[in-house]
Amino acid sequence: MVSAKTSKAFTAIMSLAGILGCAWTVTAATRASTTSSDEVVADWRTYGGQPANDHYSPLRQINKANVAKLKVAWTYETGEDGGMETSPLVVGKVLYTYTPSQKVIALDAATGKLLWKFDSGITAEQPTRGLSYWTDGKQARLFAGIMNYLYALDPETGKPIPGFGEDGRIDLRKGLRGDYHLQSIALTTPGIVYKDLIIVGGEMPETLPASAGDIRAYDVHTGETRWTFHTIPHPGEPGYETWPADAWEHSGAANNWSGMSLDVERGIVYVPTGSAAFDFYGGDRLGNNLFANTLLALDANTGKRLWHFQGVHHDIWDRDFPSAPSLLTVVHNGRKVDAIAQTTKQGFLYLFDRTTGEPLFPIEEQNYPASATPGEVTSPTQPHPLKPEPYARQILTEDQLTNRTPEAHAWALKQFRTFRSEGQFVPFGLDKQTVVFPGFDGGAEWGGPAVDIKSGVIYVNANEMAWTGGLQRNDSASSPGEATYRSQCSVCHGADRAGSPPGFPSLVEIDKRLSDDQVKSVVHHGKGRMPTFPSLSDSQLDQLLAYLKNPTDATGNSAGDKKEMEAVAGAPTRKSGPQYSFTGYRKFLDPDHYPAIAPPWGTLNAIDLNTGEYLWKVPLGEYPALAAQGVKNTGSENYGGPIVTASGLVFIGASLYDYKFHAFDARSGKLLWETKLPYAGRATPATYMVNGKQFVVVATGGGRYQIAPAKGVYVAFALP
16 A cells, blocks of 8 residues: 555655646656556556657556456447547546547546547548646646647536637647638647647648648647747748748748657757658758758747757658657666657667757768759758668668569569669659658658667567659649649649559549549548648639549630649749659559568567667568468558557557557567457557556557548457
8 A cells, every 4th residue: 555655745746747747647766666456546648658758657567477368448439430540648537539530538547438528510530649638736728639729628528718719729820821721730649738838730731832830839828829939940040041041931841740759857848840841842942951850859948949950851752750759768888868769761760868969879971862853952961870770671672572472573573673772862753763661651650669768678660661752744734623633632642643542542533432522521621641721722622623523624724724724833933832743652562452572561679779789670460361371470561659568568559451459578579469459559559557457548440541441449458
């Protein structure tokens, strides 16, 4: 039992934790103790487990000896179709999370019983990965991103708090550049709480026009803006010289869509950013483009930049930093160093002193080829960490092609010989497809890694899929609708409108599957990974629909149509965007829709960050049809990250096709337990303790690369 003395100390520390916005109601001292049925309640009150985003739990009740006994403790069926990428919050005995349509719900964390539901009335079909929680020990607020709004809800009732913003919400479009009605932003990943601030970024379009990716801090009480950091620098700000002089007026993105981490004690917020728009051609944004593709360390009180590291100079490969970094302490050269670890899509892992930004392992600027595309000027060098070794293969060669069947190999070899495959940071060309390996979805992705804060070991799940991409001129459009398609849609759905299903659906004969109103709704409200496009006028949308219905019809264009078409498809005007468009995301799959490369297609990796050496690497996921044929342990694409517990367990779902939820031995990588979920667990799990019982909960459903109908279901496990 907890003694009276310990109880008083715990109460005092809890009050301080509430003031600082700490994630765990378990202190460092409690973390070190063993867990029993009398253990205090342990929360999971921040996305990523703690502000440090380490995905670490001090709980030990579920351990290596008994994990195989886990059973379903409760399920909650949302009753809604669609995907879920949400990692729930647990505060006390209440679990807070989303449904697929972005309704906010509160569940009894011990039973899964619905306590309340908040429906904003907003049509929302984009992913939401979590909520934010604030308390000062006297009052509390739950912050929920719903499309372009940030709501402050009463955690007891789910009702908006009237004094926050406008009737309990702030419109994140406001305060960005230009007419706010034309801005597109969604809070896919939750903001982070520091003192009386909530700090947010947002998801934005990857084509022009796009909003500037400002980082903003709001007062948790009033919703007033307290500070703003411009990721596309304004005149007189650091980094301004790395862009064209007027880029701050028209360039877009360089945004934080993947979440942030916080050093509570030092008051430093760490903000990873993505690429600038347009993703694949930067002729209108020459220069290294700070602070796109940058890990920023900002003073959380003021937004002042303390240090930064740019992972990709002048990115034209969509190599966003995909997740919030993780804070930990390592032993480096014989001394303890408070560090920060950042994963990447390209398979690199960077480790820095979190106070100074000094790399703990060498980073070398390596030479890469120049672009041959007219108007493009790529950076001659890109940073490359010399340690740890990349956790994904870096160059695709003929000997790495599939041998699943002789026919599949022959097909893959014929295709491969038409590609350009020379490794990382090879500029896209106009003549042939260029291999991107690991692909556009990583390497590491948005689920983020887990860190054992006691040992300094990081656990990273990674994709090893090959994709290809290329560029085409935008000067051959035959109609305004085609010009709009080229500038806004082809980046995902391809020049031929065929997409790369199921992640990027085909738009060929879309009129036979969806009505005009349904298509317009998706454009206006977004869906899945597709953002909103508020800058498209009604006439542009009608012209786009006409093109999709009859792409070969170039007749009937008026002089005005032709002038508009030339404006969109010709020279790189600020209104229309660059003169080159992307040929589309093309996953390198064989005719049977399996990866055209040899396994592994997905892995889980354990790296000792004290030494930079790997402890283990194992395949993650399978294709059930192949497994039934005896082709097992191939790995598969995986989304959603791991968590790690003090008892030495790594829990992860993530695998797309087998619907499995796994527990691995953190030290050896041995699979200790797995179970089949109702649908794929494409979200980072959470673990917590209520009434002396430890639970592990994961969201399941459809979503990215959904291959069958799915509904949103939460599943919680516990020991019998």
